[in-house]
Amino acid sequence: xxxxxxxxxxxxxxxxxxxxxxxxxxxxxxxxxxxxxxxxxxxxxxxxxxxxxxxxxxxxxxxxxxxxxxxxxxxxxxxxxxxxxxxxxxxxxxxxxxxxxxxxxxxxxxxxxxxxxxxxxxxxxxxxxxxxxxx
Numbered sequence: 001x002x003x004x005x006x007x008x009x010x011x012x013x014x015x016x017x018x019x020x021x022x023x024x025x026x027x028x029x030x031x032x033x034x035x036x037x038x039x040x041x042x043x044x045x046x047x048x049x050x051x052x053x054x055x056x057x058x059x060x061x062x063x064x065x066x067x068x069x070x071x072x073x074x075x076x077x078x079x080x081x082x083x084x085x086x087x088x089x090x091x092x093x094x095x096x097x098x099x100x101x102x103x104x105x106x107x108x109x110x111x112x113x114x115x116x117x118x119x120x121x122x123x124x125x126x127x128x129x130x131x132x133x134x135x
Contacts, residue, residue, distance in 0.1 A: 017065035024061055028054055032093050035101040051111035059086055059119025063127060072128055083120045087113050
């Protein structure tokens with residue numbers, strides 16, 4: 001009985017994480033595609049920091065919703081696959097920005113990718129530790 005209740009709570013938690021992750025990803029898309037009509041003066045590099053943080057958060061939120069039923073190697077493969085998905089999305093996101101009056105920047109995508117790598121490592125370490133403790 002305890003196992004059923006525990007599984008149900010874990011399922012509810014994954015569902016809530018999925019809603020937050022999906023909502024955040026949608027909001028990220030909207031924010032990145034709002035046309036900018038006037039030049040914005042930002043501190044040098046702050047745009048790259050924003051890209052890094054936004055994609056790190058996307059990666060961590062996505063990692064929190066993953067179901068862990070396997071070995072550490074399976075977790076790593078799953079996280080790497082999602083990192084590739086996020087990186088491909090980041091490239092598409094950058095490409096599409098040119099159609100809403102924003103710039104398509106390889107440097108922004110590199111910042112996205114760096115955030116994805118850091119987010120993947122953070123969530124991988126957290127989930128590995130949590131999974132080992134649950135075993």
